[in-house]
Amino acid sequence: MNSQCPNCQGTTWIFNQKDGVRIGHRCPCYINAQKAKLIELADIPVRYQNCYLSNFNTGGSQSLIRVENQIREYLISYPGDRKGLLLQGPPGVGKTHLAVGIIHYLIEDKHIPCLFCDFRELLHTIRATYDHTSQLSEESVIRPILKADLLVLDELGAEKTTQWVRDTLMFILNFRYNKMLPTIITTNYPDRDDLLFSSYKDHWQDQDETLEDRIGARLRSRLHEMCMKICIDAEDYRKRKTQVAFQKGIRGKLNTRQED
Numbered sequence: 001m002n003s004q005c006p007n008c009q010g011t012t013w014i015f016n017q018k019d020g021v022r023i024g025h026r027c028p029c030y031i032n033a034q035k036a037k038l039i040e041l042a043d044i045p046v047r048y049q050n051c052y053l054s055n056f057n058t059g060g061s062q063s064l065i066r067v068e069n070q071i072r073e074y075l076i077s078y079p080g081d082r083k084g085l086l087l088q089g090p091p092g093v094g095k096t097h098l099a100v101g102i103i104h105y106l107i108e109d110k111h112i113p114c115l116f117c118d119f120r121e122l123l124h125t126i127r128a129t130y131d132h133t134s135q136l137s138e139e140s141v142i143r144p145i146l147k148a149d150l151l152v153l154d155e156l157g158a159e160k161t162t163q164w165v166r167d168t169l170m171f172i173l174n175f176r177y178n179k180m181l182p183t184i185i186t187t188n189y190p191d192r193d194d195l196l197f198s199s200y201k202d203h204w205q206d207q208d209e210t211l212e213d214r215i216g217a218r219l220r221s222r223l224h225e226m227c228m229k230i231c232i233d234a235e236d237y238r239k240r241k242t243q244v245a246f247q248k249g250i251r252g253k254l255n256t257r258q259e260d
């Protein structure tokens with residue numbers, strides 16, 4: 001609410017007359033304030049705050065154009081069948097960028113409360129609650145993760161999966177699955193077929209370990225039920241960018257020489 005707002009003078013309502021009837025609707029200042037609040041609550045890491053679907057650059061790559069289209073279709077029909085997404089790809093291909101882009105889109109366009117959560121950080125925070133001096137309870141840490149309308153779980157499989165990690169993950173996923181709350185998951189670990197057909201075999205995290213090896217067959221199969229898989233078979237974006245810059249640089253120099 002903005003008490004200085006010239007449109008609503010801080011009341012957050014604007015009234016129009018239509019056919020002699022007074023109709024009220026929310027002032028844009030209120031809607032913008034609500035969106036800003038949702039963005040703040042989404043807890044997007046500072047590094048990714050400017051990641052949008054609109055600044056995801058496919059560089060003309062067929063596989064990235066396909067990924068972009070799959071995500072666009074998913075969002076058009078959101079929440080659709082209430083499935084989430086499983087974004088699998090080598091490090092640096094833009095999985096987290098896309099997941100944050102989806103959060104921005106859903107907040108901006110559909111006003112859906114979203115939450116970003118780095119899975120490794122979550123486990124660390126839960127473990128810290130076991131310390132008897134901790135001010136936080138496990139329940140208070142895990143509640144927002146369970147209840148978020150849309151949850152992004154970033155970097156699944158990065159943490160060494162002990163039985164405790166698997167149980168914690170299964171608890172979160174089962175809860176959300178039963179409540180039909182969509183979860184978007186990113187991981188650097190492939191399924192066996194992704195490796196088999198990958199054009200960038202040596203870019204994946206550990207070429208001899210699959211997602212199933214990392215989290216176990218039961219969890220992998222639960223993810224299969226609750227998420228649509230999108231495999232991002234591409235090259236590390238920063239490498240791609242420096243290569244393009246490098247090539248442009250060389251071409252630039254060659255052109256200058258030719259002109260000399």
Ligand SMILES: Nc1ncnc2c1ncn2[C@@H]1O[C@H](COP(=O)(O)OP(=O)(O)O)[C@@H](O)[C@H]1O
Binds near residue numbers: 057091092094098
């Ligand atoms: N296609 C892309 N277009 C624009 N920026 C990208 C793209 N892919 C990656 N990036 C940027 O490169 C960096 C690494 O991407 P990130 O999303 O962290 O990769 P991943 O999660 O797959 O490891 C981020 O700063 C991200 O914004």
Ligand SMILES: [Mg+2]
Binds near residue numbers: 095097154186
């Ligand atoms: Mg990432």
Ligand SMILES: [Zn+2]
Binds near residue numbers: 006
């Ligand atoms: Zn206003």
